[in-house]
Amino acid sequence: MDQEIPALEGLVCPVPLPHREQILMGHGSGGKMSRDLISRVFLPPFDNPSLGAGDDGGVVEVEIEAQPGEVVKGRLAISTDSHVVWPLFFAGGDIGRLAICGTVNDVSMMGAMPLYLTAGFILEEGLEVSILNQVVASMQTAAAEAGVIIVSGDTKVVQKGKADGLYINTTGFGVLPPAVQIGGAHARTGDVVILSGTIGDHGIAVLEARGELGFETQISSDVAPLNHLVQAMLRASQNLHVLRDPTRGGLATTLNEIAQQSKTSILLQESRIPVKPAVASACEMLGFDPMYIANEGKLVAVVSPEDSEKVLQAMRLTRYGEGAVIIGEVQAAPAGRVLMKTTLGSTRIVDIPSGEILPRIC
Amino acid sequence: MDQEIPALEGLVCPVPLPHREQILMGHGSGGKMSRDLISRVFLPPFDNPSLGAGDDGGVVEVEIEAQPGEVVKGRLAISTDSHVVWPLFFAGGDIGRLAICGTVNDVSMMGAMPLYLTAGFILEEGLEVSILNQVVASMQTAAAEAGVIIVSGDTKVVQKGKADGLYINTTGFGVLPPAVQIGGAHARTGDVVILSGTIGDHGIAVLEARGELGFETQISSDVAPLNHLVQAMLRASQNLHVLRDPTRGGLATTLNEIAQQSKTSILLQESRIPVKPAVASACEMLGFDPMYIANEGKLVAVVSPEDSEKVLQAMRLTRYGEGAVIIGEVQAAPAGRVLMKTTLGSTRIVDIPSGEILPRIC
Numbered sequence: 001m002d003q004e005i006p007a008l009e010g011l012v013c014p015v016p017l018p019h020r021e022q023i024l025m026g027h028g029s030g031g032k033m034s035r036d037l038i039s040r041v042f043l044p045p046f047d048n049p050s051l052g053a054g055d056d057g058g059v060v061e062v063e064i065e066a067q068p069g070e071v072v073k074g075r076l077a078i079s080t081d082s083h084v085v086w087p088l089f090f091a092g093g094d095i096g097r098l099a100i101c102g103t104v105n106d107v108s109m110m111g112a113m114p115l116y117l118t119a120g121f122i123l124e125e126g127l128e129v130s131i132l133n134q135v136v137a138s139m140q141t142a143a144a145e146a147g148v149i150i151v152s153g154d155t156k157v158v159q160k161g162k163a164d165g166l167y168i169n170t171t172g173f174g175v176l177p178p179a180v181q182i183g184g185a186h187a188r189t190g191d192v193v194i195l196s197g198t199i200g201d202h203g204i205a206v207l208e209a210r211g212e213l214g215f216e217t218q219i220s221s222d223v224a225p226l227n228h229l230v231q232a233m234l235r236a237s238q239n240l241h242v243l244r245d246p247t248r249g250g251l252a253t254t255l256n257e258i259a260q261q262s263k264t265s266i267l268l269q270e271s272r273i274p275v276k277p278a279v280a281s282a283c284e285m286l287g288f289d290p291m292y293i294a295n296e297g298k299l300v301a302v303v304s305p306e307d308s309e310k311v312l313q314a315m316r317l318t319r320y321g322e323g324a325v326i327i328g329e330v331q332a333a334p335a336g337r338v339l340m341k342t343t344l345g346s347t348r349i350v351d352i353p354s355g356e357i358l359p360r361i362c
Numbered sequence: 363m364d365q366e367i368p369a370l371e372g373l374v375c376p377v378p379l380p381h382r383e384q385i386l387m388g389h390g391s392g393g394k395m396s397r398d399l400i401s402r403v404f405l406p407p408f409d410n411p412s413l414g415a416g417d418d419g420g421v422v423e424v425e426i427e428a429q430p431g432e433v434v435k436g437r438l439a440i441s442t443d444s445h446v447v448w449p450l451f452f453a454g455g456d457i458g459r460l461a462i463c464g465t466v467n468d469v470s471m472m473g474a475m476p477l478y479l480t481a482g483f484i485l486e487e488g489l490e491v492s493i494l495n496q497v498v499a500s501m502q503t504a505a506a507e508a509g510v511i512i513v514s515g516d517t518k519v520v521q522k523g524k525a526d527g528l529y530i531n532t533t534g535f536g537v538l539p540p541a542v543q544i545g546g547a548h549a550r551t552g553d554v555v556i557l558s559g560t561i562g563d564h565g566i567a568v569l570e571a572r573g574e575l576g577f578e579t580q581i582s583s584d585v586a587p588l589n590h591l592v593q594a595m596l597r598a599s600q601n602l603h604v605l606r607d608p609t610r611g612g613l614a615t616t617l618n619e620i621a622q623q624s625k626t627s628i629l630l631q632e633s634r635i636p637v638k639p640a641v642a643s644a645c646e647m648l649g650f651d652p653m654y655i656a657n658e659g660k661l662v663a664v665v666s667p668e669d670s671e672k673v674l675q676a677m678r679l680t681r682y683g684e685g686a687v688i689i690g691e692v693q694a695a696p697a698g699r700v701l702m703k704t705t706l707g708s709t710r711i712v713d714i715p716s717g718e719i720l721p722r723i724c
Contacts, residue, residue, distance in 0.1 A: 020490050020491075020492065021490065021491040021492070022487075022488050022489060022490055022491065023485045023486070023487055023488060023489040023490075023491060023494065023519060024487060024519070025487055025519050025521065026519075027485065027517065027519050028485070028517060028518050028519030028520075034517065037491075037517065038515070038517065041491065041494055041495055041498055042498060042515055042517070045498050045499055045501070045502035046481075046498070046501075046502060046505075046512045046515070048511050048512070048513065050511070050513040050514070051512060051513060051514065051515065057513075057514045058478070058480070058513030058514040059513075060477070060478050060511075060513050062426075062436070062438070062477065062537050063537065064424075064426050064434055064435075064436030064537060065436070065539060065540055066428060066434040066436075072426055072428040072434045072436075073426075074424070074426030074427070074434075074436075076424070078478065078480060078513055078514050078535075079480070079514050080480035080481070080482045080514050080515065080516050080531070080533055081482065081516045082482040082483070082484050082516055082518045082531055083518075084484060084518045084520050084524075115422070115424065116420070116422050116440065118420070118440060118441070118442035118533050119408075119442070120442045120443065120444040120482075120531045120533070121444070122444050122446060122484070122529055123385045123389065123390070124385070125384075125385055125386060125387050126384050126385060127384060127385040128382050128383070128384055128385075129382075129383040129384065129385060129399075129403065130382065130383070132385065132403055133403055136403055136404060136407050136408070137407055139407070139408075140407035140408060143408075149410050149412070149422075150408045150410070150413060151410065151412040151413060151419075151420030151421075151422050151440055152412070152413065152419045152420040152440050152441050152442050152533075153400070153404055153408070153413065153442065154442050154443045154444055154531075155389065155390060155396065155399065155400065155404070156390050156444045156445075156446045156529075156722075157385055157386070157387050157388075157389050157390030157721070158390075158446050158526060158529075158722060159387065159721070159722075161523060162446075162525060162526045163524065163525060164520060164524040167484055167520075167529070169442070169444055169482045169516075169531035169533075171442055171480050171482070171514075171531075171533035173440075173535070175424050175425065175426060177427060178427055359519070359521070360518075360520060360521075
């Protein structure tokens, strides 16, 4: 507990000031620091089963009056995300497309079909209206592609220097069919791990847009709405156990979350994880591991082994699942850990990053 | 349309550069500039009946599978708000209480009982964690009072100087009973206009917290969750036509919105509009009109005349409706206008403010 600090006008403080813990960029990384902040600051006061489950969104029950006196219970999947990506535009997308796809995907990863989104804008004084117009047009294109409707909006303006162009919160929800039970805790020993395509594209595209690569790549962000892909998978199998999009913290962080939530181990085959050559070489030059780079149009699925081929086939027939591959399997031990069989034949632990790798990537 | 600007390195531009319209603080005022921005930038691409209605949130239909093959349709009310109030703490509340109450109230004003909220945080690097803890504790207290549950959250961190401590988006929803038809377009000639209590408290409390008053008042913000008040009103009458909370832009802006949406005129009795003496004198010294100052715990109701006494009695039995009074009535003409019978006996037009009166009040 902080002690009272006496007023010491003009004096050098004779005793060390109590440490006042501050928010660091790493608290927004999606890695260990984020989880530490969430578990210390947000979960204790807000504690409830939905939030505590640690999935991409919450599942809630609502009661609908079918006829006077007759109530029907249904489930909704809800997810919220604030988008602060910088710069606002990058190859393959922009903050508007990201804001729609990010929330569409989080709702989809719970097994629900996203229906409605809200959009809350925080605009910085001085932002050019033409930029806002471009972002809004991009949101509408992405919303039309996903088939979602924006039903409520809000606009706030803050003084110059109190934001960075614009920030967008989107919150989405969809109806969860009664049969669907998908969540990070449902991975089982023997399940197959499927990845929908190449990793690292989004993060490298944003880095290039910042001019931080020092060289040019042909990499575009993969930002895309995955709800139609998920619906195709749900039609193909009733044995989808986990769906998750590997955004902040990348594939490594997502798989660790699944291993921890389900108290299983995930064993990956390094040779099977698709990485575009340009992404691989950018990562090599920068000292990054593509396993930790954010994606915005990819998903990981954990599926019963008997259905894995069916699911894979269904995925490959969709626009954003063409590159789907099996990358590993779920094992009993070591529980909570992700292991990787490297191309050299050794096995290494794939850990969660502690702090920030790439800030403001989404 | 902007013309291409040629590169003019080192030269003084020989022709006037095309005007590039920028976002101004007034675009976040809730007044005419806000509405102009919304109608030009957001409504055309996002156009749909729910958003176009211009209410505090959207109403959407969902289909719930009651039994295999049997689908029941229900309505949900949804609303989103980003909160950027500065300073974070003020007499009577803080950004956390405001973030919960603002969205609880917007959902309530559609006639729905808010059930679930999401919370998206944008944190500035360097923010003290102890401040975040206080804000989160305040959110939980307000959520418990309102009886809502926070089911999904998100945390982003931006660099120092790219936010102002913290911003909070909350999005909420509730089930809308089949019989409820409440909205700004439903005011009818002869209806009675009820206000739940004094106006201007929130705005003046925030101004005082900024040290901008130059004198001390005893004014606390009225920020409060109004859902229980609304439920009491709904139990008392099935003839509530409009409910709205007069936040940004104050009572004057809210009543103008109702008059315009319903194509009616609202005639107010100035002598009946309750203003605390301290708020009245602060406004007088600053040259403000309390009619334009934000409230965060008040509502306006437009009710059938035969039910107005019942509604008033029900309101006065609740914590946040004790000071409820009738302040005016709905007339046919001049359509879209708000008029006020002053204490001196004259009648004046109550207009909508154009730009910003008090920035970042919510």
